[in-house]
Amino acid sequence: MGPGKRGLLTAAVAVVCAVTVLGAPGTAFASPEPSPSSTATTSPDLTPAPSTDLEEIREKLETLYHDAAVATDAYNAAEEAAKKQSAEIVALARKIVEGQERLAELKNRAGAAARSQYRTGGLPDEAQLMLSDDPTEFLDGAGRVLQGQRATKGLIAEVTRAQEDLEQYSKDASAQWEKLEANRKAKAAAQKKVEKQIAAAEKLESQLEKEEKERLAKLQEQADQRAQTAWLDTGILDEIDGKATAQGKKAITYATAQIGKPYEWGAEGPNSYDCSGLTSEAWKSAGVSIPRTSQEQWKQLTRVPVQDMRPGDLIIYFDDASHVALYVGDGAIIHAPRPGRTVTLAGAGTMPILAVVRPDA
Structure with a gap:
């Protein structure tokens, strides 16, 4: 193995090793594209309110957890992009190694041709041909000269292409590496x-007395009931009569089996989930691969009118697509709500609906 080949192999191995380190658990990456977001919000005042002002506290908590959900979606999108970029860098590293091996082979062939010419006294085939007195040998030699010329030109062209490919692979690997670093x-x-938004919410809740926490939970339950009732009062269920597909039923079965498991931002099972982690894994169990984040599910999947939705469809919530749930029929959803909660059954109208999307359209 020549020094040039060893150098490239060393570089390629370094690329692969570095990618492995960047892809290790606990290492952070981010999406190269900004995720859609609603109007920017500022962190609310965390000063504890009097116990009689629990509604204000509930609204503050909603804001904090909503902002955490938006950041979680950005984190998840970044993780998916990083996985793709890491795979591309590894593939390019393999191409660099393979290209160097090919270039070494071509150079060996060129060297063999040069050594052969040296053994014949350094005369090119054309000169040796002109010195021949035998007509038959002359004609045979002429054919060999033409073949040799074509072979030489082809060899030079192959060497040139191999060198150009290696240069392009190196440029592509460098570009992917820069993206990966920016995403990190x-x-x-x-x-x-x-982490900041969740910590702020937990701090605010920790300052409440047990009785206040119970009343706060009751206020949230009442708010959900009001929202669900208002949604049902539109008569929407009279219009929704779609039936689940075989794949939709599998997705629902999977999601139902996760009820009671804790919410954890960035998680996609099997022991905990965030909202889009649950929906993407549910549909993966049905043999359908969908985007990892709620925002990408909203962007990429087929949208259907709310009145046409069927069990298994995904409901995207809030104007920034920061939450997603699996519709299971009869006006209900299964979703992973937020930190401190578990995967649960809830009313489909308890949050503002942005759109309905269909994974198996």
Whole structure:
């Protein structure tokens, strides 16, 4: 193995090793594209309100957890992008190694041709041919010269292409590496925001007395009931009569089996989930691969009118597509709500619906 080949192999191995380190658990990456978001919100004042002002506290908590959900979606999108970029870098590293091996083979062939010419006294085939006195040998030699010329030109062209390919692979690997590094920083920022918002919410809740926490939970339940009732009062269920497909039933069965498992941002099972982790895994169990985040599910999957939705469809919530749930029929959903909660059954109208999308359209 020549020094040039060893150098490229070393570089390729370094690329693969570095990608492995960047893809290791606990390392952060981020999406190269900004995720859609609603009007920017500022963190609410966390000063504890009097116990009689629990509604204000409930609204503050909703804001904090909503902002955490937006950051979680950005984190998840970044993770998916990082996986793809890492795979591309590894593939390019393999191409670099294979290309170097091919280039070494071509150079060996060129060297063999040069050595052969040296053994014949350094005269090119054309000169040796002109010195021949035998007509038959002359004609045979002429054919060999033409073949040799074509072979030489082909060899030179192959060497040139191999060198150009290696240069392009190196440029592509460098570009992917730069994206990966930029994503690492952006994803770290998203992670920091998620943790900050959740910590603020937990701090606010921790300042409440047990009785206040119970009353707060009751207020949230009442708010959900009001929203669901208002949605049902539109008569929407009279219009929704779609039947689940075989794949939709499998997705529902999977989601139902996860009820009671804790919410965890960035998680996609099997022991905990965030909202889009649950929906993507539910549909994966049905043999359908869908985007990892609620925002990408909203962007990429086929949209259907609310009145045409059927069990198994996904309902996207809030104007920034920061939450998603699996519709199971009869006006109900299964979803992973937020930190501190578990996967649960809820009313489909308890949150503002942005759209309905269909994974198996």
